[in-house]
Amino acid sequence: MILASTLTTNLAILVLAGFIGFVVISKVPNTLHTPLMSGTNAIHGIVLLGGLLLLGLAGLSAFSKVLLVIAVAFGTINIVGGFLVTDRMLEMFKSKPKPPSHDGEGKDAGAAHGGQDGK
């Protein structure tokens, strides 16, 4: 029997996530590239988790703690800044008339988006 090690399991996750990334992202229209870059930028702020986990370790030196607090602060800036900026950008698209061409993804959103054109 072949036992999956932590490494091989993680590598499998890595490869599959890469493919999901390609497939999901390939569909984004040009006009949304800036928000998309900003949104994915926010998502890699997830390195915050690494900082949190390491801060949980016993026996960290003072210097390590300083580094980790900076890392946590950086990660937090990345996350909250990234999502807020993306939200601000996207808000500007929200009250606009529906774009002419739409695929499945847009349909239900279009319906939920009735009384628009607010000034």
Add this chain to the structure above:
Amino acid sequence: MSAVASATIFLQRESFIYVLYIIAFALFIQGLRGLAGPTSAVRGNRTAAVGMAIAVIATLLNREEGNWGLIALGIAIGMAVGVPAARQVKMTAMPQMVALFNGVGGGAVALISWVEFRNYGNSYAQGKLLVTNVNPAGLHAFPGPGGIIGRAGVLHGVALSSGPPTYVAIFSVFAAIVGSISFWGSNIAFGKLQEILPGRPITLGAAQQAVNLVLLVLALAAGVDLVAGAHSQLLFIGMLVCAALLGNAVVLPIGGADMPVVISMLNAFTGLSAAATGVALNNPALIVAGMIVGASGSILTNLMAVAMNRSIPAIVAGGFGGTGAVEGASGAGEHAGTVRSTTAADAAIQLAYANRVVIVPGYGMAVAQAQHAVRELTKELEARGVEVSYAIHPVAGRMPGHMNVLLAEADVPYDQLKEMDDANPEFPRTDVALVIGANDVTNPAAKNTPSSPIYGMPILEVSDSASVIVIKRSMNPGFAGIENELYYEPKTTMLFGDAKTAVSEIAAELSQL
């Protein structure tokens, strides 16, 4: 055992935390799917944000978590800096803001890897193993080096005394190098876009490639040595410094016009380094989120490079502006003196009697915050029965979609925005093309001059229209440092001035006609 206590124990179970991570990355994927359409994008972004909140909470549930004061401190600092920055940044400054947020992400990765290394170094030196602790949330779902050996670490202490499992070291070192490059590269990109640093390439000349290569080799050599078991702090710091210098050396020579591509590439880098950190820490949320960003960033980078007819290696190797500026200058010599300037009143008359006007916005509109004035002008023209649309080059401004965001802010209807492929066939039946602060994306040299550095880049073919009005601050060449032949064509008139002032003046003149 009280109900509260058993509930707490349930919440801290490894599998429960793992499930929360799975929910979190499912939300990331769903959120990115939402970003595929303008109407679902807001929701998509919020979905991803919820996923992030879940991932953070799950991590804090980890029973080995400690140092709550420091965690609170770090998060508080991050909030205090990030929230106001994101709320107050102007839409025009968005590209550099994204660069900065990307940079701090890369910085976090590098710092985390450094602490990991310090921690491994110390604990192994003391004969103690921290593998169990380093595995986040004690996720020992899988037997293997990180799990079984970690738990039984003391027994295997001799075998492992040379360092952490090799793959952990490899991924940590990778994350440290790439994170450091991304941090410094993004900061330079920020400096250039914010115009703290000059937008033109800063290069070491012919030595540039050699220097980059040496820095890369040094960083890699240090990394290999560390993976092989060297425990020198100095070596690790040296590796970080080499990577930092490399980040600077790679981005400094890149001309401003290539900057969006660079930011996107660094975004992908940070994602990949986050994924590597995830493998080193055995954290599925990090792996999935980081890898998705790595994949999406790569696609985006490629799309942008294709739109500019540039290859990514050519951009990274630098030298967009160097030769271009020289050739552009000689081009300027041939044409000098044939530029015709116009006034707001003349431009207003020209526009008022047109049937069809296409507005070509560029970075100049963004810096001048002219989008609202442009919208007002459009309304004036439409009131007179002029058909107005906007032609958006994929890399107009300094990021794909930059112009769309700005014009959307000014309430320009989405269907008036034409992408390049739709806009170009329309120019021959356009009476006036109004170019507002766009330069390189309209430069006919991209079609006509094989020696031009932008030769082959798809452009908006504004010179096909009956006449062209260019609003521009001065005759200075654009961000890429190349002269624009368009300005010397007989059908082109130049209206010099700040885009916002000029457009407002035209609108004012129009209303008096």
